[in-house]
Amino acid sequence: MKTPKLPLVGIICDREIIGPHSFHIVGDKYIQAILSESNCLPLLIPALAENKIIDQIINTLDGLLVTGGYSMVDPLQYQDTPASAEIKLDTYRDNTSLPIIKKAVEQGVPVLGICRGFQEMNVAFGGSLHQALHQHGQFFEHRENKDHSLEQQYAASHKVRLTPKGKLAKLLNETAIDVNSLHTQGVDRLADNLLIEAVSEDGLVEAVSVADAKSFALAVQWHPEWQVSLNENSCKIFKAFGEACLTKQLKK
Helix, strand or coil: CCCCCCCECCCCCCEEEEECCCECCCHHHHHHHHHHHHCCCCECCCCCCCHHHHHHHHHCCEEEEEEECCCCCCHHCCCCCCCCCCEEEEEHHHHHHHHHHHHHHHHHCCEEEECCCHHHHHHHHHCCCEHHHHCCCCCCCCCCCCCCCHHHHHHCEEEEEEEECCCHHHHHHHHHHHHECCCCCCCCCCCCCEEEEEECCCEEEEEECCCCCCCCCCEEEECCCCHHHCHHHHHHHHHHHHHHHHHHHHCC
């Protein structure tokens, strides 16, 4: 008997300079979460910024994971003022992730966005971002303290209220949950076709879904991949994503 094939989930890489060379990389925690909780096979997608290959990539995938990262979405992508010189950008990733997110949703490929991926989903569909939340008095500090240990940085930081009867509320069977917070940017103008799934205590949108999506299309500002097996809500998110990927695979 043949072993059933695992659904194939593409994970968009960051383009990083390490020493004198360019690398396309993805954090291991995302790969492990897809393997262990979604029961899918991860496939790394290089940040090539080549639109001509997007259709070929999408046609091979059963799901798309858009991860967090150390770079910021280039504000020129949402027609804002240029980023200051000290801000780390990754235009190769932007020019790969933004069109592939839209194409995936259009073709019914399940999409899960996390942190930067959450912000990319908003920008991909026409929304904008606050470049630096800490410069706006209405928001509390959403950045991690880099002097702390990883355990402290990824510990629960604040609550988010889940939209009553929303997709995330139904999935988790909760009205509010505690989440971690490790981000500088945040949603300013929400894209027209995105639905709010969770809001933090300071009013910041923290989770969205695509209103007219043919399949799973959810993004969260926090990091459910961190020690995913120890958090019931995080497990539910990755398992639901994996089930949607399996459904997509079986339709091929």
